[in-house]
Amino acid sequence: xxxxxxxxxxxxxxxxxxxxxxxxxxxxxxxxxxxxxxxxxxxxxxxxxxxxxxxxxxxxxxxxxxxxxxxxxxxxxxxxxxxxxxxxxxxxxxxxxxxxxxxxxxxxxxxxxxxxxxxxxxxxxxxxxxxxxxxxxxxxxxxxxxxxxxxxxxxxxxxxxxxxxxxxxxxxxxxxxxxxxxxxxxxxxxxxxxxxxxxxxxxxxxxxxxxxxxxxxxxxxxxxxxxxxxxxxxxxxxxx
Numbered sequence: 001x002x003x004x005x006x007x008x009x010x011x012x013x014x015x016x017x018x019x020x021x022x023x024x025x026x027x028x029x030x031x032x033x034x035x036x037x038x039x040x041x042x043x044x045x046x047x048x049x050x051x052x053x054x055x056x057x058x059x060x061x062x063x064x065x066x067x068x069x070x071x072x073x074x075x076x077x078x079x080x081x082x083x084x085x086x087x088x089x090x091x092x093x094x095x096x097x098x099x100x101x102x103x104x105x106x107x108x109x110x111x112x113x114x115x116x117x118x119x120x121x122x123x124x125x126x127x128x129x130x131x132x133x134x135x136x137x138x139x140x141x142x143x144x145x146x147x148x149x150x151x152x153x154x155x156x157x158x159x160x161x162x163x164x165x166x167x168x169x170x171x172x173x174x175x176x177x178x179x180x181x182x183x184x185x186x187x188x189x190x191x192x193x194x195x196x197x198x199x200x201x202x203x204x205x206x207x208x209x210x211x212x213x214x215x216x217x218x219x220x221x222x223x224x225x226x227x228x229x230x231x232x233x234x235x236x237x238x239x240x
Contacts, residue, residue: 006090025083029070042066075122142167
């Protein structure tokens with residue numbers, strides 16, 4: 001992702017020096033998308049005619065005549081927002097420890113609230129999609145928590161309660177742990193235990209989405225949460 005490259009830039013001033021113009025941003029995107037030279041997304045041919053426009057170069061494959069740009073297949077595809085503002089949004093998103101909202105982004109890059117909200121929504125969706133593909137590896141520990149109402153000792157699942165599987169990889173102390181979580185369908189929950197549908201065996205397969213957090217797994221993070229089931233996997237059983 002472009003985000004992974006931009007986040008290595010230390011300051012906003014450095015970002016502006018690296019991307020002083022729209023053309024510089026476009027050149028960077030071309031190098032990022034085709035590090036080994038142009039490759040047609042349709043036929044994989046490696047040569048193309050290039051036409052420069054005011055904003056983005058258009059590449060036309062010499063073999064099949066398919067046209068594409070560096071932003072096709074990215075969150076910037078179809079956007080009229082200047083590339084420099086996108087680069088700034090990527091950097092701010094990656095560097096904000098407590099996150100960034102649309103109001104703050106609107107003020108910093110001088111766009112409308114609707115545009116700022118849309119940009120952040122696309123960035124978050126892309127990050128979530130990329131993280132969902134990555135499995136937890138090594139030693140993994142997990143819990144099942146219930147949330148949605150104030151905690152009361154009961155084996156019955158309240159209509160407002162939901163079960164959530166949370167798992168984290170056990171990383172060395174100097175590395176940030178990676179967390180995955182997934183909402184459990186209520187048909188798998190019987191007396192606050194998870195079962196496969198139509199089976200008496202406990203549910204142990206966890207299909208998860210990823211969150212990256214800077215703190216260890218703890219029930220206090222989820223507020224009123226009850227630990228109903230604790231799971232630990234060896235390094236032979238990744239969760240994901």
